[in-house]
Amino acid sequence: MRRKIITTSDGSKTIHIEDWDEHYHSIHGAIQEANHVFLKHGLLFYYNTFHSEKREESFLVNILEIGFGTGLNTFLTLIEAEKLNLNISYTGVEAYPVEAEEVKALNYVELISQKHATVFQDIHATSWEKEYHITSSFILEKQQKFFEDIDAEDTFNIIYFDAFGARVQPNLWTEAIFKIMYKALKKNGVLVTYSAKGSVRRAMQAVGFTVERLPGPPGKREMLRARKMCS
Numbered sequence: 001m002r003r004k005i006i007t008t009s010d011g012s013k014t015i016h017i018e019d020w021d022e023h024y025h026s027i028h029g030a031i032q033e034a035n036h037v038f039l040k041h042g043l044l045f046y047y048n049t050f051h052s053e054k055r056e057e058s059f060l061v062n063i064l065e066i067g068f069g070t071g072l073n074t075f076l077t078l079i080e081a082e083k084l085n086l087n088i089s090y091t092g093v094e095a096y097p098v099e100a101e102e103v104k105a106l107n108y109v110e111l112i113s114q115k116h117a118t119v120f121q122d123i124h125a126t127s128w129e130k131e132y133h134i135t136s137s138f139i140l141e142k143q144q145k146f147f148e149d150i151d152a153e154d155t156f157n158i159i160y161f162d163a164f165g166a167r168v169q170p171n172l173w174t175e176a177i178f179k180i181m182y183k184a185l186k187k188n189g190v191l192v193t194y195s196a197k198g199s200v201r202r203a204m205q206a207v208g209f210t211v212e213r214l215p216g217p218p219g220k221r222e223m224l225r226a227r228k229m230c231s
Contacts, residue, residue, distance in 0.1 A: 005105045009218070013106045015070065015098065020168045024069050026194070028219030031072070031111060033194060036217035038073050038160045039080055041225055042192040046158050047084060050188070060087045062155060064184060066147055067162040068092030071123045072108055078123075078138045079113055087137045091156070095146050100124070147177060152184040159185060161193035166200065173200050178226075179207045187230040196222035 002018040010029030017023070026033040043061070051059050061081075065073055074092055081088045103124050109117045119134060126132045131141045147163065159181055166173040173195065181191055193200070196213060201224055204211045209226035216223040 003102070005102065012072075012108065012111055015102060020164075022164055022168045025072065026217060026219055028217070031076075031108070033217040033219075034072050034076055037192055037194045037223055038162070039076055041214055041223065042158050042160060042190060043077060043080060045192075045225070046190050047086070059085070060089065061157050062089045062186070063091070063158045063160065064150075064152070064156040065090070065092040065160040065162060066181075067160075067164070068094035068097070068142055069162065070098055070103070070106055070108075071120065072106075073160050073162060074123050074140065075108055075112065075116070075120050078119060078134065079116060081138060082135070085137075089139045090141070091152075092140065092142045093145060093147060093150060094142065095144065097128070097142075097144060098124075147172060148180065150180050150184060154183075154186050156184050157186055157189050159189070159191040161191055161195075166195065166197055173197070173203065175203045175206050178204050178209065182207045182209060182228060185228045187228065189228045191226040191228075192223070193226075194220065194223050196220065196224055200224065 004016050005013050006016045008014050008025060008027050008030045010032045012030040014023050014025040014030045074090060077088060109120050122134050123140060126140060128142045128144045131139055134140050163169060163172040196216060201211050204226045210229045211224055211226045213222045214225055
C-alpha cells in the first residue's frame with residue numbers, strides 16, 4: 001500500500017496510508033495524542049492509582065502495545081518512566097513493521113528529547129522476538145504477529161490499544177479481540193485507546209471490562225479506558 005510521511009498539527013510527523021486514507025496517529029497532533037491517551041490516561045493513571053510513596057523497591061509496570069508502529073508510544077513511555085523511577089517491561093506487537101527509511105523521516109527526537117536520540121534508534125534497531133535492555137530500567141520485546149495470535153495470560157498491567165481504526169480494520173475491535181486483551185491483563189489492569197465508538201465500548205463490556213469515557217485528545221471529543229476489575 002502507498003504510504004507517505006505527513007506533518008500533524010503539533011508539528012510531529014506520522015505515516016499516512018493513502019489507499020485507506022488512514023494515519024498512524026491523529027492528524028491533530030501525533031505527540032499530543034500519544035501523551036494524552038497513553039501516557040496521561042494509561043501509564044500515569046496506573047502509576048497514581050497503585051504506586052505508594054512508602055514503597056522502597058522500584059515500581060515495575062508491564063505494558064503491552066497493540067500496534068507498535070512508529071515507536072512513538074514506546075519512546076514517550078521510556079522517557080516518562082525515567083522521570084518516575086519506574087522499571088518497565090514493554091512488549092510491542094506489530095504485524096507489519098515500519099520501514100527503516102520511514103523511521104528516519106520521523107522527527108520525534110527533535111521535538112521530544114534530543115538527548116534520547118540513541119535510545120530512539122535502539123528501539124527500532126533491536127531485533128524482533130528478543131528481549132533487550134534499552135536502558136537499565138526499560139526492557140523491550142517487539143513481536144511480529146497478528147493481534148489475534150497473542151496468547152498471554154495475566155501478564156500485563158497496561159495495554160495501549162493503538163490499532164488502526166474500526167473504519168478500516170473492524171476485525172481488530174471485536175469481542176474476540178477484547179477477550180484476548182482481557183485475558184492478557186493482570187488483576188486491576190488498564191486498557192486505554194483513542195477510540196470512543198459505542199460498538200467498541202459494548203464489545204469491551206461484553207467480555208468483562210468496566211469501561212469509562214474520558215475527554216479525548218485534540219480533535220476527538222472522547223476516548224475510552226477499560227479496567228479489569230477483579231475482586
